[in-house]
Amino acid sequence: xxxxxxxxxxxxRLFVTVAxxxxxxxxxxxxxxxxxxxxxxxxxxxxxxxxxxxxGEWQAEIAMASKRAVTLKVGTRTVPQREVPDLWxxxxxxxxxxxxYLTQKATELGxxxxxPVFTRRTIVTRxxxxxxxxxxxxAAEQSxxxxxxxxxxxxxxxxxxxTWPQDRRIFFCDESGEARPLAxxxxxxxxxxxxxxxxxxxxxxxxxxxxxxxxxxxxxxxLGPRVLRADTAALAALAIWQAVRGDWN
Amino acid sequence: xxxxxxxxxxxxRLFVTVAxxxxxxxxxxxxxxxxxxxxxxxxxxxxxxxxxxxxGEWQAEIAMASKRAVTLKVGTRTVPQREVPDLWxxxxxxxxxxxxYLTQKATELGxxxxxPVFTRRTIVTRxxxxxxxxxxxxAAEQSxxxxxxxxxxxxxxxxxxxTWPQDRRIFFCDESGEARPLAxxxxxxxxxxxxxxxxxxxxxxxxxxxxxxxxxxxxxxxLGPRVLRADTAALAALAIWQAVRGDWN
Numbered sequence: 167x168x169x170x171x172x173x174x175x176x177x178x179r180l181f182v183t184v185a186x187x188x189x190x191x192x193x194x195x196x197x198x199x200x201x202x203x204x205x206x207x208x209x210x211x212x213x214x215x216x217x218x219x220x221x222g223e224w225q226a227e228i229a230m231a232s233k234r235a236v237t238l239k240v241g242t243r244t245v246p247q248r249e250v251p252d253l254w255x256x257x258x259x260x261x262x263x264x265x266x267y268l269t270q271k272a273t274e275l276g277x278x279x280x281x282p283v284f285t286r287r288t289i290v291t292r293x294x295x296x297x298x299x300x301x302x303x304x305a306a307e308q309s310x311x312x313x314x315x316x317x318x319x320x321x322x323x324x325x326x327x328x329t330w331p332q333d334r335r336i337f338f339c340d341e342s343g344e345a346r347p348l349a350x351x352x353x354x355x356x357x358x359x360x361x362x363x364x365x366x367x368x369x370x371x372x373x374x375x376x377x378x379x380x381x382x383x384x385x386x387x388x389l390g391p392r393v394l395r396a397d398t399a400a401l402a403a404l405a406i407w408q409a410v411r412g413d414w415n
Numbered sequence: 416x417x418x419x420x421x422x423x424x425x426x427x428r429l430f431v432t433v434a435x436x437x438x439x440x441x442x443x444x445x446x447x448x449x450x451x452x453x454x455x456x457x458x459x460x461x462x463x464x465x466x467x468x469x470x471g472e473w474q475a476e477i478a479m480a481s482k483r484a485v486t487l488k489v490g491t492r493t494v495p496q497r498e499v500p501d502l503w504x505x506x507x508x509x510x511x512x513x514x515x516y517l518t519q520k521a522t523e524l525g526x527x528x529x530x531p532v533f534t535r536r537t538i539v540t541r542x543x544x545x546x547x548x549x550x551x552x553x554a555a556e557q558s559x560x561x562x563x564x565x566x567x568x569x570x571x572x573x574x575x576x577x578t579w580p581q582d583r584r585i586f587f588c589d590e591s592g593e594a595r596p597l598a599x600x601x602x603x604x605x606x607x608x609x610x611x612x613x614x615x616x617x618x619x620x621x622x623x624x625x626x627x628x629x630x631x632x633x634x635x636x637x638l639g640p641r642v643l644r645a646d647t648a649a650l651a652a653l654a655i656w657q658a659v660r661g662d663w664n
Contacts, residue, residue, distance in 0.1 A: 274643050309641040347663055390657055393559045395523065395558075414637070
């Protein structure tokens with residue numbers, strides 16, 4: 167008997183890339199097929215949810231399940247497309263496990279784009295783009311998001327600032343020096359695209375801080391009297407911005 | 416030549432239990448002694464910072480360093496004692512690594528007390544109190560906190576509610592049903608002690624949710640339109656409460 171394929175949070179959700187409309191056919195990728203066939207023991211007729219970042223969320227049924235491949239047939243739409251608020255997270259990469267957590271939680275918290283940036287004190291010098299994307303996709307599927315965050319190619323801070331779209335305000339988490347509480351700064355900044363910028367484990371160096379503070383589109387902000395790890399600061403800042411300016415109200 | 420013992424965030428900070436005043440002697444515990452002697456290669460005369468949750472933060476110098484033991488002599492106070500806001504985190508324990516992560520980050524975010532609670536859908540049935548405390552101490556040391564959060568003994572939800580101090584409002588993160596955005600609810604709740612309550616991976620069951628919603632001191636709150644993991648919800652809620660009602664402004 168056909169069943170709904172469930173996970174802890176409800177019906178299994180899968181991110182796909184093809185257009186979604188009633189009757190559309192979706193060929194799952196190898197990883198997804200393996201997961202359904204061998205972990206969830208799926209069979210023809212079983213139901214999942216799919217989304218592609220453009221067309222909303224749809225019910226789909228397994229039309230064909232062989233030893234290695236799964237094809238879905240799309241049914242009806244369950245949720246219309248809705249965008250996340252236009253918020254970027256610009257972050258200096260940290261070491262592997264914290265990076266996975268940061269990517270997953272930033273995705274749950276509704277970030278539109280993850281932008282890795284290399285700063286002078288960044289220890290990590292290479293980004294594993296595939297891993298970043300895989301973590302973002304999984305978190306988007308499990309958090310009932312209708313899209314996967316864009317992943318920017320990693321760049322050095324100077325290049326990022328030189329090419330920055332100046333209508334997008336950067337809230338720069340800066341523990342030292344004059345800065346306003348993020349909630350106040352976000353509230354006063356009004357509508358418009360935004361970015362949260364956090365540094366590496368060692369923070370930004372004095373020259374970087376001076377450069378950032380000199381830019382009209384940068385607002386230095388504080389996150390309380392305690393010293394936060396880079397990933398804690400990023401997540402706290404995302405949550406606060408969403409509560410004040412985003413889709414949490 | 417004597418030096419300041421430093422870590423990534425600055426001078427090494429250690430949580431101790433003895434009273435702190437000029438000239439006081441502090442015998443470090445085995446773990447701390449080992450860390451100073453064998454990781455930081457400390458020697459007599461080297462300087463650290465100490466705090467005990469009561470007397471503020473003080474400079475201290477290594478007075479004696481043998482193969483296995485370290486004794487400090489306290490110098491001058493660097494920061495007067497200041498309390499964190501009266502905010503508790505009541506959380507259903509999750510599996511090991513997320514639990515370490517949650518404890519560390521909740522401590523950085525200034526929580527006054529960590530209270531584990533067992534709910535019907537809690538998978539984890541035993542709390543490692545020592546591990547919880549060790550994580551809290553380390554995070555307090557590294558985040559420049561002046562205190563370590565209290566750690567409550569784990570209890571079942573019903574007992575927790577039956578003995579709850581009713582002047583402490585519980586903000587109950589409830590994804591289903593009528594609820595207000597946390598920022599609004601926290602703002603309107605006014606002054607006074609508070610707690611954030613988050614459930615296990617599977618959420619609260621219907622009977623628990625009904626019980627909680629029936630209590631005058633419980634306020635159901637939402638954290639945006641996406642589904643958050645238990646630890647993400649806890650951290651986001653702590654950050655928002657601190658920004659709206661705590662010491663982040």
